[in-house]
Amino acid sequence: MALNFIKKVFTFGREKPVEEQAPGEVSPVEEAAAAQEAPLGESSAASEFAEPASPPSVPSGHLPHKGGDRLEDAAPSEPEEQADAQAEDVRVALNAQVIEAEKAVSAEYPVATEVGDKPDETTSETISPLEGEMSDRTEGGDAGSTNSEFSSESTESPTDSEPSSETAETPAASPILPKGFSTAAPAPAPIPEAPKQKLSWFQRLRAGLARTSSQLTGQISALFTKRKLDDQTLQDLEDLLIQADLGVETAMRVTDTLASERYGKDVTGEDVSRIMAQEIAKVLKPVAKPLQLDLGHKPHVILIVGVNGTGKTTTIGKLAAKLSGAGLKVMVAAGDTFRAAAIEQLKIWADRTKSEFIGTKLGADAAGLAFDAFQQAKANKSDVLIIDTAGRLQNKAELMAELEKIVRVLGKLDPDAPHTVLQTLDATTGQNALNQVEIFRNIAGVNGLIMTKLDGTARGGILVAISAKHKLPVYFIGVGEGVDDLEPFEAEDFAQAIAGIGQ
Numbered sequence: 001m002a003l004n005f006i007k008k009v010f011t012f013g014r015e016k017p018v019e020e021q022a023p024g025e026v027s028p029v030e031e032a033a034a035a036q037e038a039p040l041g042e043s044s045a046a047s048e049f050a051e052p053a054s055p056p057s058v059p060s061g062h063l064p065h066k067g068g069d070r071l072e073d074a075a076p077s078e079p080e081e082q083a084d085a086q087a088e089d090v091r092v093a094l095n096a097q098v099i100e101a102e103k104a105v106s107a108e109y110p111v112a113t114e115v116g117d118k119p120d121e122t123t124s125e126t127i128s129p130l131e132g133e134m135s136d137r138t139e140g141g142d143a144g145s146t147n148s149e150f151s152s153e154s155t156e157s158p159t160d161s162e163p164s165s166e167t168a169e170t171p172a173a174s175p176i177l178p179k180g181f182s183t184a185a186p187a188p189a190p191i192p193e194a195p196k197q198k199l200s201w202f203q204r205l206r207a208g209l210a211r212t213s214s215q216l217t218g219q220i221s222a223l224f225t226k227r228k229l230d231d232q233t234l235q236d237l238e239d240l241l242i243q244a245d246l247g248v249e250t251a252m253r254v255t256d257t258l259a260s261e262r263y264g265k266d267v268t269g270e271d272v273s274r275i276m277a278q279e280i281a282k283v284l285k286p287v288a289k290p291l292q293l294d295l296g297h298k299p300h301v302i303l304i305v306g307v308n309g310t311g312k313t314t315t316i317g318k319l320a321a322k323l324s325g326a327g328l329k330v331m332v333a334a335g336d337t338f339r340a341a342a343i344e345q346l347k348i349w350a351d352r353t354k355s356e357f358i359g360t361k362l363g364a365d366a367a368g369l370a371f372d373a374f375q376q377a378k379a380n381k382s383d384v385l386i387i388d389t390a391g392r393l394q395n396k397a398e399l400m401a402e403l404e405k406i407v408r409v410l411g412k413l414d415p416d417a418p419h420t421v422l423q424t425l426d427a428t429t430g431q432n433a434l435n436q437v438e439i440f441r442n443i444a445g446v447n448g449l450i451m452t453k454l455d456g457t458a459r460g461g462i463l464v465a466i467s468a469k470h471k472l473p474v475y476f477i478g479v480g481e482g483v484d485d486l487e488p489f490e491a492e493d494f495a496q497a498i499a500g501i502g503q
């Protein structure tokens with residue numbers, strides 16, 4: 001190592017003349033090289049060069065050298081004398097060059113002084129590994145036991161100029177605390193987490209429907225193990241499809257198709273799942289359609305209704321993002337004058353999606369807000385006006401009456417308004433959603449659905465029953481809380497995800 005060090009320094013300063021050096025004398029650079037080689041914690045006294053009889057003069061700026069039992073001290077023979085003399089000349093020349101190079105190196109990298117000096121970029125280059133290690137520890141970079149050594153003295157950081165722990169007095173060990181006590185060792189720096197790969201929306205849909213699909217496929221394969229298809233198995237299958245919220249109509253479609261194709265024959269669980277996916281897709285395809293915007297006259301009014309917490313305000317944000325992202329001029333109206341946070345929440349969505357916002361004070365008449373919003377949107381030439389409403393349970397008569405009034409007021413301003421009435425359905429609700437659609441449709445004229453939270457523990461089967469019964473368009477599905485987590489509804493994808501087959 002020492003030789004490598006000298007070679008590296010020597011090649012570094014090669015072009016400069018080097019000073020003479022007395023035979024047998026060890027150059028400071030060799031000395032420094034040897035010290036570098038000594039393992040951490042050893043003082044320089046332990047280095048490979050012992051003290052000389054009388055230290056020769058050393059040019060200033062160099063470390064005091066340490067002579068040693070060197071080869072040239074023994075008496076040489078005649079021929080040997082010549083060889084030695086040549087070797088000596090080479091050594092002298094080499095050493096002198098090395099000294100020159102060392103000068104250049106020390107001029108380039110001044111050594112850091114006291115601890116606490118603000119290390120600039122050059123001094124940070126010269127902090128010895130020991131110093132670096134010490135500072136690491138006090139920064140809590142080392143989560144090992146040494147960390148506790150320093151955490152109890154965290155007010156005084158160990159000085160860099162002190163030699164290593166072997167020669168300096170060992171810092172006082174932290175006291176042995178009685179059971180039940182501990183020192184507040186600084187927590188290790190958190191390891192930055194690798195950014196999580198976001199699942200595709202279909203993966204999130206499948207994950208959300210996993211409970212429905214795994215329950216269904218598990219029961220189906222348990223039912224169809226080495227059994228011929230008979231009336232009993234058909235009845236059992238119908239029962240488990242109804243329990244999965246698929247609805248009586250769809251359950252019967254699946255069993256009828258199965259009977260017509262495989263009655264009396266051996267049937268596997270996979271056969272049944274495949275036929276089930278086909279029948280579900282047949283029910284969903286007619287309702288999977290794009291949301292039509294009539295931009296012939298502005299604004300196209302979209303009214304969002306639904307029970308509490310089904311995702312109305314969030315879905316408005318997602319819709320506004322899609323529409324303003326497509327270059328349309330969007331206004332959102334905080335028609336939920338019942339919940340304070342809802343007004344603020346919608347304002348945030350408006351800002352985030354660069355939509356215009358109109359709101360009123362808490363408790364104000366929602367129909368009045370709808371009226372003002374329409375007038376404002378008309379004046380602003382907004383393409384689309386999306387109106388939020390307060391969450392209400394379908395059995396709350398007075399709240400449902402308020403919704404009726406909003407629709408009536410808008411109709412006075414534009415006979416076709418509201419052009420679209422979307423109901424948000426929470427996929428985790430199950431059977432109750434069927435009833436919600438029934439009532440909101442009668443009161444508010446719901447003409448489209450958005451099923452939200454399909455990334456959660458969804459019971460997505462209910463959407464099949466609703467579609468079969470009401471034949472209402474399902475425009476979008478919500479698969480997360482993010483602004484982009486709204487996907488156009490795809491019948492095939494949904495059918496396969498529920499049946500646990502496909503992608």
Ligand SMILES: Nc1nc2c(ncn2[C@@H]2O[C@H](COP(=O)(O)OP(=O)(O)OP(=O)(O)O)[C@@H](O)[C@H]2O)c(=O)[nH]1
Binds near residue numbers: 309313479481485
């Ligand atoms: N996981 C998931 N969470 C959603 C989704 N849509 C909405 N949410 C969350 O559901 C909760 C309720 O959403 P909101 O938009 O406040 O629902 P709301 O219908 O406006 O609620 P109210 O104003 O109380 O009637 C929020 O925490 C949303 O982040 C979705 O698709 N997936």
